[in-house]
Amino acid sequence: MKVIIAGAxxxxxxxxxxIARAGGEVRFMDRNSEHAELASARxxxxxxxxGDLFVAAVPTHxxxxxxxxxxxxxLAMSFTDLGSTKTNVQAEVETIGAAERFCGGHPMAGSExxxxxxxxxxxxxxxxxxxxxxxxxxxxxxxxxxxxALSVGALPILLTPEGHDRAVAEVSHGPQVLASxxxxxxxxxxxxxxxxxxxxxxxxxxxxxxxxxVWAPILSTNGAVIxxxxxxxxxxxxxxxxxxxAGDAQALGALIARGNVGRERIPGKHGSxxxxxxxxxxxxxxxxxxxxxxxxxFGELQVNVEDISxxxxxxxxxxxxxxxxxxxxxxxxxxxxxxxxWRAFTLSG
Amino acid sequence: MKVIIAGAxxxxxxxxxxIARAGGEVRFMDRNSEHAELASARxxxxxxxxGDLFVAAVPTHxxxxxxxxxxxxxLAMSFTDLGSTKTNVQAEVETIGAAERFCGGHPMAGSExxxxxxxxxxxxxxxxxxxxxxxxxxxxxxxxxxxxALSVGALPILLTPEGHDRAVAEVSHGPQVLASxxxxxxxxxxxxxxxxxxxxxxxxxxxxxxxxxVWAPILSTNGAVIxxxxxxxxxxxxxxxxxxxAGDAQALGALIARGNVGRERIPGKHGSxxxxxxxxxxxxxxxxxxxxxxxxxFGELQVNVEDISxxxxxxxxxxxxxxxxxxxxxxxxxxxxxxxxWRAFTLSG
Numbered sequence: 071m072k073v074i075i076a077g078a079x080x081x082x083x084x085x086x087x088x089i090a091r092a093g094g095e096v097r098f099m100d101r102n103s104e105h106a107e108l109a110s111a112r113x114x115x116x117x118x119x120x121g122d123l124f125v126a127a128v129p130t131h132x133x134x135x136x137x138x139x140x141x142x143x144x145l146a147m148s149f150t151d152l153g154s155t156k157t158n159v160q161a162e163v164e165t166i167g168a169a170e171r172f173c174g175g176h177p178m179a180g181s182e183x184x185x186x187x188x189x190x191x192x193x194x195x196x197x198x199x200x201x202x203x204x205x206x207x208x209x210x211x212x213x214x215x216x217x218x219a220l221s222v223g224a225l226p227i228l229l230t231p232e233g234h235d236r237a238v239a240e241v242s243h244g245p246q247v248l249a250s251x252x253x254x255x256x257x258x259x260x261x262x263x264x265x266x267x268x269x270x271x272x273x274x275x276x277x278x279x280x281x282x283x284v285w286a287p288i289l290s291t292n293g294a295v296i297x298x299x300x301x302x303x304x305x306x307x308x309x310x311x312x313x314x315x316a317g318d319a320q321a322l323g324a325l326i327a328r329g330n331v332g333r334e335r336i337p338g339k340h341g342s343x344x345x346x347x348x349x350x351x352x353x354x355x356x357x358x359x360x361x362x363x364x365x366x367x368f369g370e371l372q373v374n375v376e377d378i379s380x381x382x383x384x385x386x387x388x389x390x391x392x393x394x395x396x397x398x399x400x401x402x403x404x405x406x407x408x409x410x411x412w413r414a415f416t417l418s419g
Numbered sequence: 420m421k422v423i424i425a426g427a428x429x430x431x432x433x434x435x436x437x438i439a440r441a442g443g444e445v446r447f448m449d450r451n452s453e454h455a456e457l458a459s460a461r462x463x464x465x466x467x468x469x470g471d472l473f474v475a476a477v478p479t480h481x482x483x484x485x486x487x488x489x490x491x492x493x494l495a496m497s498f499t500d501l502g503s504t505k506t507n508v509q510a511e512v513e514t515i516g517a518a519e520r521f522c523g524g525h526p527m528a529g530s531e532x533x534x535x536x537x538x539x540x541x542x543x544x545x546x547x548x549x550x551x552x553x554x555x556x557x558x559x560x561x562x563x564x565x566x567x568a569l570s571v572g573a574l575p576i577l578l579t580p581e582g583h584d585r586a587v588a589e590v591s592h593g594p595q596v597l598a599s600x601x602x603x604x605x606x607x608x609x610x611x612x613x614x615x616x617x618x619x620x621x622x623x624x625x626x627x628x629x630x631x632x633v634w635a636p637i638l639s640t641n642g643a644v645i646x647x648x649x650x651x652x653x654x655x656x657x658x659x660x661x662x663x664x665a666g667d668a669q670a671l672g673a674l675i676a677r678g679n680v681g682r683e684r685i686p687g688k689h690g691s692x693x694x695x696x697x698x699x700x701x702x703x704x705x706x707x708x709x710x711x712x713x714x715x716x717f718g719e720l721q722v723n724v725e726d727i728s729x730x731x732x733x734x735x736x737x738x739x740x741x742x743x744x745x746x747x748x749x750x751x752x753x754x755x756x757x758x759x760x761w762r763a764f765t766l767s768g
Binding site: 192197237241242244256265268270273275279282286293303311315317318319320323324328351362365372374375378 | 527537539541546547549576578582585586587589590591593594595596597598599600601602603604605606607608609610611612613614615616617619620621622623624625626627628629630631632634635636638639640642643645646648649650651652653655656657659660662663664665666667668669671672674675676677678679680681682683684685686700702707708710711713714715717718721722723724726727728729762764765
């Protein structure tokens, strides 16, 4: 596949690298010629002439202009974009008469990084790629965008442009607003109180670290849809505040229970990790080579580590390693580690 | 130190193990005699007679009864608890005339686990332990609780009972309510929309998986304080919904910016990880022994892995390992890995 990518930023360059890895050819365009050169150098395989597919990988506010230009110059057979909202782009594309050859898209991958330097060819692997054909989109354009997504290892998901915008309002834009509101309220909290914050506050506010320049256009473009998602939450919040003032344990317990049910509806590994694996933890002395020693033991025991994470306790001489092992292997592995003078613990119980 | 712990659950047993490790002696009490026996067996060092300190490690609703009984029987010189709210316990303690010998506490550590089996002697290491003396608390009792916290590796933080309850409303209970409300709203979201959820939604709703039985009493006990924290957020939410409806990019950008500022006020490693380390990522083939091979290479290169996490892409043949290396070691390590036919990437840029 011959792909023209307008925008040699983090997303565009990562896409180009992934396409080249899958055997495709890529030509970059960017107002910043250094970015275009660097991206081209990282990707290698380029081509001349008309492309199969034109990908607009530019910020929201430039999307329609970039697609319009490419369409007027007839740069490719079909056109797509990577924008975070879809109905607005769709409307623009219909205005310029490009609707048949356009099929919008939105890969659910990204990063706080920008520019071509940090781009990664594995960015899209295993990630959903929402594809949003309109009623006017021709089958060839839809097929090309689908092929693009599959070729870079993404999982294509078909939604209408309207369905997409509602979905991202629900799973991304709405949560972003709530995280930013909560983090914003921390401005009014004493330092001594923030000192006792745990992982819960860090998790719930992590995305509040997002960039204003990225999010202001997304939130304003999809504003009405996000507002529709948040309004019932605002009503719920008032009811919960009343329950809190009344000390109504039953109503507050019901809120937690409803949250449990909603939380379990999110697909993915995070809901099921504890059921699928034996969890063990190992204290890791803060000396070089300890992980290597540990994994040599796992090799000797022929136990496969399915997941791993490390918790540092600043100022203490040891980190805590959390490991997921195949079911049934946890207890014996801990025993074997303890025999070898490691401090290891099972976490089930 | 001789410590009597009432409640051989996850917290109480973990505390007992930590005390024993630090050289102290522990006696457990629990209505569930199997739990008390198991906890005693894990800890080993017990004692007879009066304790230096009595620790009530029971659920919120039983705290005052357990402290009352222990005080009437004069089981120890001083008394403390591990409860999640403090003004209510303080009020009860004053009613029974135990205020001088009581100094409340709340270690900011925990887990979704329960029972003595999964208890961990390192649970409190590096964690804040809020200590809440009242004006009546005698110096010996305050000193004992402080010594207890220090001996198990925790970081003592002094707050008044009222200050504590406000702090946990701000950094824990309020975020819990918002996470549960957001997760609860996911009940109204289509499966096809949830399929595109990313890490942001998982992070913001993780604590919505908390147990109703734990949280209903906490939220109802501290309800008025939590409501006072949430009311301005509810007002902000209405203003943001108006901005969303108006598509007011400037106001929405200002929200994100305020969130950035609040987020940066949270202390801890999570705000600064990316600055302190070189981040690299390595694709890990789904075959046994790959981690061992990898860490052998790190040993050979004499590079110390400071942090590690693994991202599984379900259905794909490789996981993505994220590693933090000492500053300056990232690029050369990636190069060395690529020379050895690993797929490795630097993440800075």
